[in-house]
Amino acid sequence: MTDHNHYGGDPESLLSVSYPNAQLSDLVLTIENRRRLWNVVMEQRQWDKITFHGLQPVRRLLFTGPPGTGKTSTAQALAGELGVPLYTVRLDLLTTHPKDEGEAEFRQVLDTLMQTYGVFVFDGVAEFTEDNRWILVMLQQFLMQDTSKSVIIVASNRPRLLDGVIFEQCDRIVNFGLPTSDEARAIIEGQLAMFDLRNISWASVLTAADGLSHAEISTVAGSVAEHVMLTNAPVSWARHLTAELGRARQ
Known part of the structure; x- marks a missing residue:
């Protein structure tokens, strides 16, 4: 179970905190992404040993990929593995604020983060106009100045729109794509x-799942499971899943 508390008590707050108990083993990941993420966990766990030898653990990550491909769930799993809070900063909410008000609120959030240890996710990093590019500038400054142990994740569906400085400040880029047939x-x-x-015939099911995100496939499968449990009726898994996955495309 994950508990949520919102900074300032507002459900639409810029900063929210949760306490995930998810693990990386719960996720369907590519072999390469699993390796990279486990390295982050292991380096956090051996922080003193690594820094004693003059090295810096990997802790700034850029998550890229379409919506629903696992960026948020992976951040939750990293926090769960490390046993630390997950702090999520909704940068998209700042675009509706007047600049002076938004800068002050964002600065207050960044000051809070610099005083704590956890996994920080900067979400909603998308297209910014000239009027609100100050958001990216403040994020860049935070990435350059932060010297904490915390894992920092910048999550974006559109990485091409990010400034090069953000790429330079991130230690690793983790790309999340649509699931393969095996992953689906x-x-x-x-x-x-x-x-x-x-006895399920997978061919039609996986054809129907092709092009859907991890989240979409998971939601459909979960709904089918719930339906079967509630009705307790015989079911043709292939036909039922294929039909529901097809509806998810519409």
Whole structure:
């Protein structure tokens, strides 16, 4: 169970904090992404040993990829692995603020983050107009000045719109793509783990899942599982999943 508290008590607050218990093993990840993320966890756990030898652990990450491909759930799993809070900063909310008000609120949030240890996610990093590019400038300054142990994640669906300075300040880029057929099957099997799927015909199911995100496939499979449990009726898994995945495209 994850508890949520919002900075300032506002559900639309710029900063929110949660306490995930997710693990990386819960996620369907590419082999390369799993390796990179485990390295981050292990380096955090061996911080003193690494810094004793004059090295700096990897802790600034740029997450890129389409919506629903696992950026948020991966940040939650990193926080869960490390046993620390997950702080999420909704940068998109700043675009609706007058500059002076927004700068003051963002500065207050950054000052709070610099005094604590956790996983920080700067979300909603998308297209900024000339009127609100100050948001990126303040984020760049924070990345350059922060000397904490915290894991910092900049999450973007459109990385081409980011300034080069942000790329330069990130230690690793982790790309999240749409799931392969094997990954789609793993997502579905994970959601339907309580059922016997040995006789399912996967071809039509995976064809229907092609092009959908991790989140979309997971939601469909979870809904099918709930329906089967509630109705307790016989089900043709392939037909039911194929139909529901097809609806998710519409």
